[in-house]
Amino acid sequence: MHVVVLGAGYAGLTLTRRLESRLPAGAELTLVNDGPNHVLVHEIHRAIRRPAVAAVISIPIRGLLDRAELVDARVDDVDADARTASLEAGNSVSWDYGAVCLGSETAYYGIEGLREHATPMKSLADATTVREGFLRLCEDGGRAVVGGAGLSGVQVAGELAALAAEEGVAVPDGVELVLLEQFAEVAPGFPDNFRRAVREELEARDVDVRTGTTVERVTRDAVGTDEGELGYDEFVWTGGIAGTAAVGGDRPSVRADLGLTDRTFALGDAARVVDADGDPVPASASAAVREAETAAVNVARLVEHEMDGSAADFRPRLSRYRFDVPGWLVSVGDGAVAQLGPTVLRGSAARATKASVGAGYLTSIGAVRRAAALAEAELR
Known part of the structure; x- marks a missing residue:
């Protein structure tokens, strides 16, 4: 058998x-x-x-x-x-x-130019590509656009905002960060209080959140949306799965x-x-x-x-x-939002919750030593 x-x-x-x-x-x-x-x-x-x-x-x-x-x-x-x-x-x-x-795999929905010009976020190699492109952007100034405000897009936007701060570049003065979402709210499909907290965490980091905006086409230097064209220097796509x-x-x-x-x-x-x-x-x-x-x-x-x-x-x-x-978790740069039942946590409590969940998963698959390392990385 x-x-x-x-x-x-x-x-x-x-x-x-x-x-x-x-x-x-x-x-x-x-x-x-x-x-x-x-x-x-x-x-x-x-x-x-x-x-x-x-x-x-x-x-x-x-x-x-x-x-x-x-x-x-x-x-x-x-x-x-x-x-x-x-x-x-x-x-x-x-x-x-x-x-x-x-x-x-990443879903591109047949959108013209999307596959050719966007960087997805499905692998560590993708993360390296995004990092290198954004560091160049921090040196020269410009706009980074993240397409899709599900949990993955929220986390990418949060990391970019935090990386800009570590590089000493102001958002939105030196680098502009735009997060696009076709639905009316970020984290669509999640409870209202969780969505509100996530949006507040993004906006506190000066991420320009544009909901109700649909990506229709992409060229080498611009995203065409139903609200008009948006120029970009780096474009990351997290808009769905196939x-x-x-x-x-x-x-x-x-x-x-x-x-x-x-x-x-x-x-x-x-x-x-x-x-x-x-x-x-x-x-x-x-x-x-x-x-x-x-x-x-x-x-x-x-x-x-x-x-x-x-x-x-x-x-x-x-x-x-x-x-x-039991709930939902999302990182937003050095912050986090956690929902446990009807309660939404932010700040250190949310970060500790996320760290414990990640460490618990690693322990469950037998990677006990990695669990402590991940918790340390989450709380750093």
């Missing part, structure tokens, strides 16, 4: 670690990932201002696994019905039960048991999850980790059912994921 997990992001790594302890001894477990490291994607914005943080948030996967075999290869194509995935260099992998956890090329750019919808087919699951950013209450689940690290817990229970239950000779019996009942996270 062979179980394969595709992707070692939050969902894939958490699922693999849970399956290591849940699967019967005779089952094989393989984790396929494009690269040897697990990267804390929700922290890559920190590397814009603190390049050394890359060593803390990029963790060798092999040291986190006890039982699973790691295959370092890019997944080129997934056929969930046939239970196979084509890998680079003509290799392939097949499974009895599998999980697609390949994460997402499926990876391996799944045709799609994020398939899955039900609350996370089943894509009867033997293949999909979770994390790789899927559009509808939970047990029929509500869509927002793409986030916290949701991905919790979805992985449900998927681990279901995969293990099915494997045990088949391996103990019960395959001819009725399929076992599967657990259903219900979206229920």
Whole structure:
């Protein structure tokens, strides 16, 4: 019996670690990932201002696994019905039960010139590109534009404002920072009090927040919007996510048991999850980790059912994921906003909350030493 997990992001790594302890001894477990490291994607914005943080948030996967075999290869194509995935260099992998956890790519929505002229924020390499461009901008003066005011865009804008301050450049006099969002508020989809606090933190750092503004086209030196053209010297795009090329750019919808087919699951950013209450689940690290817990229970239950000779019996009942996270967190430069239930925290309390959550996740995947380092980086 062979179980394969595709992707070692939050969902894939958490699922693999849970399956290591849940699967019967005779089952094989393989984790396929494009690269040897697990990267804390929700922290890559920190590397814009603190390049050394890359060593803390990029963790060798092999040291986190006890039982699973790691295959370092890019997944080129997934056929969930046939239970196979084509890998680079003509290799392939097949499974009895599998999980697609390949994460997402930046969505460009067919906007003219966007892909060609914007820098996304999906990797540590992207953070380096943004940092280098912004440091040049700090020397010469100019305008940096961030497209998309979801949590990623908010965090990028906050880091740029803090980096300008550290470089001794005034915002908005020496460097102008503009954050664009097509919806009426920043952090759309989040509770009102959380959104208000996030906007206040941005504006306190002189970020020019322009909501209700849709990006329609991009050229080498200007962003065309429904409000007119906006010149820029650096443009960072965080405006949305799409499926990876391996799944045709799609994020398939899955039900609350996370089943894509009867033997293949999909979770994390790789899927559009509808939970047990029929509500869509927002793409986030916290949701991905919790979805992985449900998927681990279901995969293990099915494997045990088949391996103990019960395959001819009725399929076992599967657990259903219900979206229920304790709150939301976002960094804004040296500040943060945290919502715990109805309470919104800011300042040192929010920063401490964010540091503890990040450290708790690292501890849960076995990276205990990294947990202390991340907490120190968050509170610096």
